[in-house]
Amino acid sequence: MxxxxxxxxxxxxxxxxxTVLSMGGMVEKAVRRSMKALLEHDPKRARKVIERDDKINQLERxxxxxxxxxxxxxxxxxxxxxFIISTIKIVTDLERTGDMAEGIAEAMLKSQETPLTHLESLEELALKATAQLKKALDCFARGDVLLALSIIENEKSINGMFQRIQRENLTYMLEDHRKISAGLMAYSIGKNLERIGDHAVNIAEMVIYMVQGHDVRHIDHETASALVTSNIES
Amino acid sequence: MHNKADNFLHQGVHPRKRKRERADARFHFYGLAAVSLALGFLVIFFIDIIGQALPAFHLTEVLVKVHYTEAVKSNYNKAIDHKLSRIVGRSWLRSLPMKIEANPALIGTEEELWIAADSRVDQYLKGHDGHGLKNKYRKIVDKMQQQGKVRDVFNWAFFQSGDSKLPESAGILAAAIGSLFTLLITMLVAVPIGVMTAIYLEEFATDNTFTRLVEVNINNLAAIPSILYGLLGLAIFINFMGVPRSSALAGGLTLALMTLPLIIIATRAALRAVPESIREAAFGLGASSLQVAWHHVLPLAMPGILTGSIIGLAQAMGETAPLIIVGMMAYIPDAPGSILEATTVLPAQIYTWSTESMRGYSERTAAGIMVLLTVLLSLNALAVKLRNRSEKNW
Amino acid sequence: MDTEMQTKMKIRDLKLWYGDFEALHGINLDVYSDKVTAFIGPSGCGKSTFLRCMNRMNDRIASCRIEGQMLLEGSDIYAPEVDVVQLRTHVGMVFQKPNPFPKSIYENVAYAPRIHGLVTDGPDMDELVETSLKKASIWNEVKDKLQQPGTALSGGQQQRLCIARTIAVQPDVILMDEPCSALDPIATAKIEELMDELKNDYTIVIVTHNMQQAARVSDYTAYFYLGDLMEFGETQQIFTAPTHQKTEDYITGRFG
Incomplete structure (x- = not known):
């Protein structure tokens, strides 16, 4: 153009x-760090995440x-x-994602007394969510609607994974009442990761609006992808 | 920025400013000098003309005793004391026999009358050199003056009579009426045809080779020497159409030919000065071409058209050359009764007088010029007034 | 939505030449009833030329030649039997520069009804003048000075007087050729508000160089570029998501 x-x-x-992309970079880093703090039991790193959330908030303003x-x-x-309308919305999603990372860091700090177990599935979910976020930022940077479509499509698998974690946690908590508090904590971290995935999807949807002018929110995926691809072909 | 402004404000008078101001002042002075020069010439011209013309507007009259006898019929000199026969105007003397024939009852009577003096007496009393009055008559005049038999009056006769072979009775009336008749004909012919032509060319004609050809020719016609129009008028109106020579009709038609291009050009300029937006407004409301022209364009262009026409007519009025060719430069003492009678016009009259050697005629030449200038200036003033009216905003 | 929309003017493959120069290359466009349609595009794109075709103002230009169809309610306005004078009472026009006649305000409005014999002078004419001035939202400002010259009004008032003069003959369509380009923002806002009211009764077509104005006043927007109609659509669509790259570039200010 x-x-x-x-x-x-x-x-x-x-x-x-x-500026939006650098904010996105900071948010992405915050999510990775908070997970790393959790997995490596590193409270110092967790505190750093909480501290740096102020910077993210300042960038939003x-x-x-x-x-x-x-x-x-x-x-x-x-x-x-x-572009301006999408930016306004994407920035809100990014800020919320930053809050999610902060939430995970806070959960990590709280969980020091009651160490979390079975972190493998959370780690897997975190990888997926971070990948979604990274892709969302990429598709915003490049205006890549096909990448955006793939993000929207991935939403289902993240949701499935979160439901699986929920079920696992429930099983652990039923088996051993002492694990209830750790289970709730794991549940809330999982919820945060699932939300991060949702925000990535929101960003992807706004990118499609930004590039093509189609509003693909709240419509089924086949219709959305037909709309997007038809526009590319023509 | 700050420093720059500071420097500029505090460095004192810039040398270029002085130079510029001097150049301005020089230019101002040249302009003023040119205008003063032009005005000076104009003032000199007016003073000269007025100085020469003033004597023509007054006239010496002498009181004489008139004896109406049978003998006067055959020798008008016998009506008065023979010493006075060179002192009174001859045209009056010549008219005496007719007066007696018209009224035989006068025979045997006598009366005292104030009579216009002979031109030479007039010139002598006005103190001009070269009056040509012999010594013995001078003494008679001096004596009459002592007796109170000489007076100075306003020369009404100048405005009431036509040309004459005797300067003291030569007047401007015949030429003025001739000019009026001629100009009326010019106006009646040139203005309607010129204005209509301009309206057609400007508002209706399509832009093609033919109309462009017509336009170029009209512009060229305005630049043709006016004497050629006289030849054209002679060929067409007098030789071909049989209009009487020297008549106001022949002169008027010839001048109309000459004025036509001027009126067309002036009218087109006036029409073009009407903003296109007015035409668009009217067309946009569904007015026809004729309605647009008559309701909107013409009323707005009218002052301009009138100005152009008046200036054209004023030029026609001052024109002499073509009228020489159609025979209007002749000695024609009587005012015309109709447009077909032989007549002369103001500029022609002035020219005729200016070729006469007698002092009385040169005064009348100047007086005639003043009359002509007054009429022309009035016409131009009217044109200016109309133009000012047309300059209002729309 | 499209099904209930009435088409007032239908233009099919309209081409226009000035001499040998083809100024419009086959325009296809529908103008919908009781809507405002805006024509936008860079200078020389043919939008004003096209507007002037719509009431045959281009007839006055000798070198101008037209091909194609321009249908007003189904009949071709360029058909040989059409009386252009009658056409212009159905399709009125308001111009860029306010151009009231140098006559009284009353005469400005009464002129067109009189020459078309719609109303005779007298109380009927008084009433028509009053309703026209009221419809053009200028009655309150001029009711006490109807005999004063229209040229003495301010620019914005003059333009509303011109609109009153146009609607006095009850046209179906009002064409406006950059009606606000000579006006200040307040006068412009008044005209825009007036257009919003007028579109209840009239179909309005406006040419404007002010894109924000087109966005504000129009329901449909047509983008012209180099004698072609590049894009036509609902105004909100054109201004948020135009389909054509040329439209996009123009609307977002990329005038390379």
Whole structure:
């Protein structure tokens, strides 16, 4: 696509995108670190995650300021308008993801008295969720709608995995009443990871809107993918 | 930035500023000098003309005793003291026999009358050199003056009579009426045809080779020497159509030919000055071409059209060359009764007088110029007034 | 939605030449009844030319030649039997520069009904003038000075007077050629508000260089580029997700 005739506008849009991506990088790092802290029983790392959440929150405020300015001063239309709207929504999802990572770090700190067991399935879920988040950021960076579609498709497997973890936890808690508190903790961490996957899907959906103008939320996947691919072919 | 402004504000008068101001002042001075020069010439011209013309507007009259006798019928000189026969105007003397024939009861009577003095007496009393009055008559005039038998009056006759072979009774009336008749004909012919042609070309004609050819020719016609129009008028109106030579009709038609391109050009300019947006507005409301032209364009262009027409007519009025060819440069003492009678016009009259050697005629030349200028200036003032009215916003 | 939409004007494969220069290359467009349709596009794209085709104002240009169909309620306005004077009472026009006649406000409005013999002078005409001025939202400002010249009004008032003058003949369609380009934002807002009211009774087509204005006032937008109709669609679609890259570039300010 050609550049804007008003160079300053082009610069502002590029700066906004770069800021969103750097926020995404920080969020992704926070999720990885919180899981690493959990798996390696590293409270120092967990505290660092909690500390750095402030920076993520600050970036959210910065980005909101930038989008407000562009809306008020540049009156963006068409693809620019869709980019701004998507950014506003994606930033909220990223901030929530950051909160999820913070939640995991806090759970890790709490779980020091009652160590968690059976971390293998949580680790597997965390890998999947982080991969989804990474892909979501990639598809935002590249405007890749096919990648976005694959993220949406993966949602089911993450949900399935989370349900499996729920069932496992339930079994452990029924077997051994002393494991109830650890089980609840594991459940909440799993829930956070599942949410991270949901936010990644939200981001992917906004990327499709940003690139093609189609709103694929709350419709079944076949229809969505037909809509997206038809647009690519034409 | 700050430093730059600071420097610029504190460095004092910039040398370029002085130079620029001097150049401005020089230019101002040249302009003023040119205008003053033009005005100066104009003032000199007016002073000269007015100075020459003023004497023509007043006239010396002498009181003489007139004896109406049978002998006067055959020799009008006998009506008065023979010493005075060179002192009173000859045209009055010549009219005496007719006066007596018309009224035989006068015979045997006598009366005292104020009579226009002979041109030479007039010139002598006005103190001009070269009056040509012989010494013995001068003494008589001096004596009459002492007796109070000489007076100075306003020369009404100048405006009430036509040309004459005697300067003291030569007047401008015949030429003025001739000019009026001629101009009326020019106006009645040139204005409607010119305005209609312009409206057609500007509002209705499509832009093709033919109309472009017509346009180019109209513009060229305006630049043709006016004497050629005289030849054209002679060929068409007098030789071909049989219009009487020297008549106001022949002159008027010839001048109409000459004025037509001017009126067409002026009218087209006035029509073009009407904003296109007005035409669009009217067309957009469903007005026909005719309605657009008559309801909207013409009323707005009217002051401009009138201005152009008046300036064209004023030019026609001052024109002499073509009228020479159609025979209007002749001695025609009487005002015309109709447009078919021989007549002369103001500029032609002025020219005729200017070729006469007698001092009285040169005064009348100047007076005639003043009359002509007054009429032309009035016409131009009217044109300016109309133009100012047309300059209102729409 | 499309099924209940009435088509007021249907244009099929309309081509236009100025001499040998083809200015419009086959335009296909539907103008819907009681809607505002905006034409946008860079200068020289043919949008004004096309607008002027819609009430045959281009007839005045001798070198202008037209092919194709321009249907007003099913009949071709370029058919030989069509009286262009009658056509213009059905398709009125408001111009870029406010151009009231240098006559009184009353005469400006009464002129067209009078020349078309719609209403005779007198109380009927007074009423028509009043309703027209009211419809154009200018009655309150001029009711006490109907005999004053229309040219003495402010620019925005003049433009609303021109709209009143146009609707005095009860047209079906009102064409507006950049009606606000000479006006300040307040006068512009008044005209835009007026258009919103007028579209209840009239079909409006507006050419504008101001994209925000097209976005604000129109229901449908047509994007013209180099004599082609690039894209036509609902305004909200054109301004959020245009399908054509050229439209996208123009709307987002990429004028390479």
């Amino acid at each position: 050609k550049d804007h005739t008003v160079r300053r506008f082009e610069d502002e849009l590029n700066e906004l995108k770069a 910065d980005i909101d300021q930038m989008t407000r300015n562009i809306l008020a001063l540049r009156q963006p239309a068409a693809s620019d308008l869709r």
